Amino acid sequence: MLARYGNIALLKKLVEKGIKPTSDALLFVAQGSRRESNTLETYKYLVEEVKIKATAQNKAGQNVLHFLAGKPNQAEIIKYFLGKGVDVNKADKEGNTPVMVAAAARETAVLEFFLPSVKNINAQNLKGESALTFAVRNGTPEAVNLLLTKGADVNVKDKDGNNLGVYLVQSYRPAGREKVATDPFDAKAKLLQDKGLNLAAPQKDGNTLYHLAITKNDVSLLKKITDLKVDINAKNKDGLTALHRAAMTSKDDAILKYLVSAGAKKDISTEFDETAYALAKENELLTKNNVSVEFLK
Template identity: 40%
Template sequence: MKTQTLRFFFFGIFALLTAFTSMAQRGSQNPFLDREYWAAHPDLNDIEAKVAEGHSLTEANGAGYDPTTFAIFGGNPVATINYLIEKGNDVNRRTHDSRTYIFWAASRGNLELVQYLVGKGARIDLKDSHGYSATQFTAASGQSNTKIYDFLIESGADLKNEKDHDGRDVLLVAAPRVKNLDLIDYFISKGLRLNTSDNHGNGLFNIAAQGGNIDVLKALVARGVTIDKNTNTNENAILFASRGGRGSSNSLAVFQYLEGLGLEPNITSNDGVTPLHNLSRSASDLAIFRYFIAKGVNPNSADKDGNTPLLNAVSRNKQEVISFLAEHTSDINQTNNEGHSALTLAIQTNSASVVAYLLEKGAQTNILDKKGNNLAYYLFETRGNPRDFDEKVAALRKAGFDFKKRQADNSTMWHLAISKNNLELLIKVQAFDADINAKDDQGNTVLHYAAMKSSDAEILKFLVANGADINATTEFGETAYDLAQENELLSENNVSLEFLK
């Protein structure tokens, strides 16, 4: 019974993946999911013409954005938004990160649209997946138009009691994005406190430091806001500043200013995080890295998850930063708690040039993660299709990596490739000479999985043409033909399965 349950679980997962893939493919053809379309402010006649062509006004893409959201992003008039809502988009529809339309409208300062949405029944009490209310998300986006906040308050927003997952009120949420204290003073006039803190004991100065605005920090000091370290977490403003903003980092001047206040640069949180851990994710100014190393911050220290600054950097940062940290690392093959080395993470998310560099520095190719998966697994364990696949494969081959070795669950390169449902990848995998009829621990071959997740016959026919055994059975005696008959997408597309008999 347990094995059968697992089989249905995997079948369900494949069905969902296929459905999402199909949705994404349809979305790429739907002009209403094209941000540029809405940026051009199409008139209602054009919109209706495309609806007549069969395009959906209610479809969402894989990230949860729908036509109404893109129309708001594009600054389209209220009449257009009204048309979209009247055509079946509920005013409180959850989109990306569980945000409703009023989140997007308010964050962009579109008071007219916010007023319209509230008039249509938009709820002010909803929260997104980060725990933000519409008011908080608006503040987190850097919106400084107080008329937006005035209207949200009039409509029921409760600034004193609205808190995100970390217990931060709107004043704290706004702090990293403000350009001066005007918005902070506005929130204080609405009853919030200057010396407030979140659930972890982080106060206004530390949180504001993440934004790196020295003028704001100076103004807070002048107001008497405490700059003390958070004794609950052992974090100070320098550690917060090292986080930077989304996709950005603060300048060396920010850290020097904070040090000048008497704050310690060589700081390690209770979770083992140092400034170098945070900076390594996105900062590119090597002078900042040199500054912290000169102050005694250890470039080899691991946080509670076992990640070093180098391990953080190889996941997403540039070659220059990775090379700098690699030169300061004591062990290029150090792994985190999941068994990921720098090479593992670079293969998964970074470029082929980073992979080649790490190999030149002595990165081992025989590394296994804690689940027993080797490096080949991480070629495919990516969002979307693998990056620099051919180049990474060539680099690993040159280093002597054996692509015929199976993963911990006995899956082969064929099994890994079918997870992407991409014929081009499968054609490339053919060159690895892996056994196309090998079964994994679930008792399935690549053809079985293809039968469960394909939406057409292309991949199935390719596998059969290259030796996949149509008579191979699962642990339950099912052939690829049997599984394909259960595949609703193949049925909906009227795919003939005779070649699988």
């Protein structure tokens, strides 16, 4: 536990008592605590004095960069480990690389350090996710742009056949109190479209971005998808339109009313000859909340 939090004084006392930290200590220090990061001095002590290999890996196949890449203000420490030969391309047992971790970070400094050493910008993990996938889902528009300019494949698909549109929807966060010049969702969408990704195209299972956005229960997101010219009446492989899905899962009428106002057809039936009205009448959440669905007739 002492090694986990990187208290260099305590580490030195352990060594003085003949208790030499194992290679795992370096990775524990890199992992750190939730509130604090450790100093370059601590890492240098473990590598240069205790003689732990800078390239040490844990049982999951992760090296020190897997832990440092997603943390803020680690530039100096990361440069140190790059100089010690730690591999930014090292895939752990899940196929995740430090580059992928950096792509999902809230700043792009580490990703910029890594890019000159990247061997395959389009490497994918076991789920079929690339660094660009990570950037679209959790990173910044700047990270998305950096990867695209370096040749990241905008048409990458995961093992389930989903394109980056799925991860774009996952990335959506409601607007906070602070106003931003450009919404991250909009910025990412434009970058992807400019590189040729068709965000209006359905996924392998037939779901459109409308279908995927229903679970967010946010009209603002649906408005953004309307701007992307997605077919609001498309059916997925289960024979459901976005309106059908909303009728089955909504807690109130906001999403339903928006979809109708945006052009969702109320008379389309499922494979079981059910309309959105019929599905909404069976929705216990709507019934419990005394929501009238007569507007769906």
